[in-house]
Amino acid sequence: xxxxxxxxxxxxxxxxxxxxxxxxxxxxxxxxxxxxxxxxxxxxxxxxxxxxxxxxxxxxxxxxxxxxxxxxxxxxxxxxxxxxxxxxxxxxxxxxxxxxxxxxxxxxxxxxxxxxxxxxxxxxxxxxxxxxxxxxxxxxxxxxxxxxxxxxxxxxxxxxxxxxxxxxxxxxxxxxxxxxxxxxxxxxxxxxxxxxxxxxxxxxxxxxxxxxxxxxxxxxxxxxxxxxxxxxxxxxxxxxxxxxxxxxxxxxxxxxxxxxxxxxxxxxxxxxxxx
Amino acid sequence: xxxxxxxxxxxxxxxxxxxxxxxxxxxxxxxxxxxxxxxxxxxxxxxxxxxxxxxxxxxxxxxxxxxxxxxxxxxxxxxxxxxxxxxxxxxxxxxxxxxxxxxxxxxxxxxxxxxxxxxxxxxxxxxxxxxxxxxxxxxxxxxxxxxxxxxxxxxxxxxxxxxxxxxxxxxxxxxxxxxxxxxxxxxxxxxxxxxxxxxxxxxxxxxxxxxxxxxxxxxxxxxxxxxxxxxxxxxxxxxxxxxxxxxxxxxxxxxxxxxxxxxxxxxxxxxxxxx
Numbered sequence: 001x002x003x004x005x006x007x008x009x010x011x012x013x014x015x016x017x018x019x020x021x022x023x024x025x026x027x028x029x030x031x032x033x034x035x036x037x038x039x040x041x042x043x044x045x046x047x048x049x050x051x052x053x054x055x056x057x058x059x060x061x062x063x064x065x066x067x068x069x070x071x072x073x074x075x076x077x078x079x080x081x082x083x084x085x086x087x088x089x090x091x092x093x094x095x096x097x098x099x100x101x102x103x104x105x106x107x108x109x110x111x112x113x114x115x116x117x118x119x120x121x122x123x124x125x126x127x128x129x130x131x132x133x134x135x136x137x138x139x140x141x142x143x144x145x146x147x148x149x150x151x152x153x154x155x156x157x158x159x160x161x162x163x164x165x166x167x168x169x170x171x172x173x174x175x176x177x178x179x180x181x182x183x184x185x186x187x188x189x190x191x192x193x194x195x196x197x198x199x200x201x202x203x204x205x206x207x208x209x210x211x212x213x214x215x216x217x218x219x220x221x222x223x224x225x226x227x228x229x230x231x232x233x234x235x236x237x238x239x240x241x242x243x244x245x246x247x248x249x250x251x252x253x254x255x256x257x258x259x260x261x262x263x264x265x266x267x268x269x270x271x272x273x274x275x
Numbered sequence: 276x277x278x279x280x281x282x283x284x285x286x287x288x289x290x291x292x293x294x295x296x297x298x299x300x301x302x303x304x305x306x307x308x309x310x311x312x313x314x315x316x317x318x319x320x321x322x323x324x325x326x327x328x329x330x331x332x333x334x335x336x337x338x339x340x341x342x343x344x345x346x347x348x349x350x351x352x353x354x355x356x357x358x359x360x361x362x363x364x365x366x367x368x369x370x371x372x373x374x375x376x377x378x379x380x381x382x383x384x385x386x387x388x389x390x391x392x393x394x395x396x397x398x399x400x401x402x403x404x405x406x407x408x409x410x411x412x413x414x415x416x417x418x419x420x421x422x423x424x425x426x427x428x429x430x431x432x433x434x435x436x437x438x439x440x441x442x443x444x445x446x447x448x449x450x451x452x453x454x455x456x457x458x459x460x461x462x463x464x465x466x467x468x469x470x471x472x473x474x475x476x477x478x479x480x481x482x483x484x485x486x487x488x489x490x491x492x493x494x495x496x497x498x499x500x501x502x503x504x505x506x507x508x509x510x511x512x513x514x515x516x517x518x519x520x521x522x523x524x525x526x527x528x529x530x531x532x533x534x535x536x537x538x539x540x541x542x543x544x545x546x547x548x549x550x
Contacts, residue, residue: 001329007282011289011326018293019332051286054276057294099444107443107468111434113426139415140434141442144422151388159386159415167416168382169374193382 001033006044009034013041014048017060017072022128022154026069045070056080058121073128074121074152084118085250085267092234092251095261102256104263110205110233111144119250120148123203123231126248127153130228133198134158136220138187138212145233146203158200160219164188172222179209179243187215189223198225207232210243217244235268276308281319284309288316289323292335292347297403297429301344320345331355333396348403349396349427359393360525360542367509367526370536377531379538385480385508386419394525395423398478398506401523402428405503408473409433411495413462413487420508421478433475435494439463447497454484454518462490464498473500482507485518492519510543 004012013030027038027045034041049060058075062068076084088109097105109115123145136158137146143159150157164171168190178185194200202216217227230247237254254264279287288305302313302320309316324335333350337343351359363384372380384390398420411433412421418434425432439446443465453460469475477491492502505522512529529539 004326004329007285008322008326008329010282011286011323012330014286015289015293015326015330015332018290047283048286051279051283051290054279054283055287055290057290099442101441103442103444105442105444105465105467107434107465108431111422111425111432113422113429113432116422117426140418140436143415143418144432147386147388147391147419147422150386151392154388156383157386157388157419159382161415166376167374167378167380169378169380190380190382192380 001035003035006040006047009036010044010047010051013044014051014072017048017070018074020154021058021072021074021152022124024063024067024069024071029069075125076118076121081122082267084122088115089251089265089267092265093263095263098256098258098261098263100258102258104253104256106141106205106234110141113144116144116148119145119233120150120152122250123149123201123248124152127201127229127231130199130201132201132228134194134200135203136160136200136216136227137203138162138216141206142204142233145205149201149203149231153201158189158193160216161188162186168193172219174215174219174222176215176218177211179211179214180238185211185215187212187219189219194220194223194225196224198223199228200225201229201231202227203231205233206236207234207242207247207249208236209238209240210247213247214243234265276310278310281315281322284311285319285322285326288319289326289347292323292345293349295429296333296347296349296427297399299338299342299344299346304344350400351393351396356397357542359397363390364526364540364542367540368538370538373531373533373536373538375533377533379528379531381416381480381509385416388419391419391423394420394508395425395427397525398424398476398523399427402476402504402506405474405476407476407503409469409475410478411435411469411475411491411502412478413437413491416481417479417508420480424476424478424506428476433464433468435491436463437461443468447494449490449494449497451486451490451493454486454489455513460486460490462487462494464494469495469498469500471499473498474503475500476504476506477502478506480508481511482509482517482522482524483511484513484515485522488522489518509540 052060056077059073135150138160170191171188173188232249234251235249249268252268327335331352334348410425413435445466446463448463507524509526510524524543527543
């Protein structure tokens, strides 16, 4: 690469950091590609920290020591997070979303790459301190937001199937009772997908009584692994206690009235921003 | 926001462009948040073009006129693309991936956020000129790469279900015959998910005879829409003609030998890079 001026190099380094969220990149790597001294790069990083702070789009951390370097931790400011969740709420409140049976059509929202990216960043902000090894979800609707959470955390995504498939090899399956419909359901996961002793974050688009989340906890126990965090986009109001206690949701859905078209929901407000 | 120096502003603008691939952002927007004159910003953009060119990570386009602005089109250079596909091939060649029946365990690869991001960029490079309205896939395994393709193209993702679900509202379902196993399969899509007259790119992780791709073409016809591109991660060798003709794949799988553990595959080499 041709030698860059500081104004170009700073932008280039920030681009590389942004493309690799939560990944430690050594100064040596930057030194090699930009042919710059470490002292020069340290000044570049200081400028980048300021830029990221100004944009309120996360934090840049410097990790000292031999295995050290610099990493970009994506984030949303409290204000942007609140605005985003409120916008989501007002999008969801549209009566045309109501489907017979009192369900809400949400596919356009949960499959939007932009929205899924932001939701992933919010979840990653909340669960980063748990130092997870994987993000886990059950097919199908939670996959986009779970993938974006995994990307922001820089960990692999695991997708649990509803039925065991031939392309998964040997699997571990469990039966569980869904918390709200009381029906018996199955989930199945390839034996080679999770290493023993792993910490997982479970991400899903919707939770009612928490039967699925509970099933995932049980399934992870079969892998001698644990669920260290649960992140839900929309939690629905239920009579009685949820089957899981420790979870975060972005939106609380109180009620859907099929006759009047009224949808009552609010931001959960229990998520944390980096500033 | 406090007033930034050029070296900071250039980095900040590139960060915003990177976070919004394929989205036109007006100079007016940057002018508002950075309190800078358009002439100053035009010089910033020229610097950014140089940075992106140097990093070989895509192109920055300036769109003139009232609806104009600037956008970042993510890309990989030919060299990086080839390296990436070759690395994928050597990862896949590992005999421990072979599952009884001659299938390959691929979940760790197709669910990796990093790998899915790069695959999405490669597909987006190839299909951007088709000016698609949506990326479409069938649950489950193609979802991560399809989502990342949709993100790079800045279009919504549509996920076709194997069975119609209550949360989809009214659906259109079709039956089709899988090209390789000759079994009758169903796919189902919510009526409200696709606008009439849309152009879609179909993305999937695997194609054998092309029955699923053919099914998607038929399904889109029901929505008075069309499939203008098909992108497949791995295409398997089949005797006889594929059911679809116009598609691109990244990798061609020739054979899997369960006894010897030999997996024969090669980069397809029919994809195009931006430089």
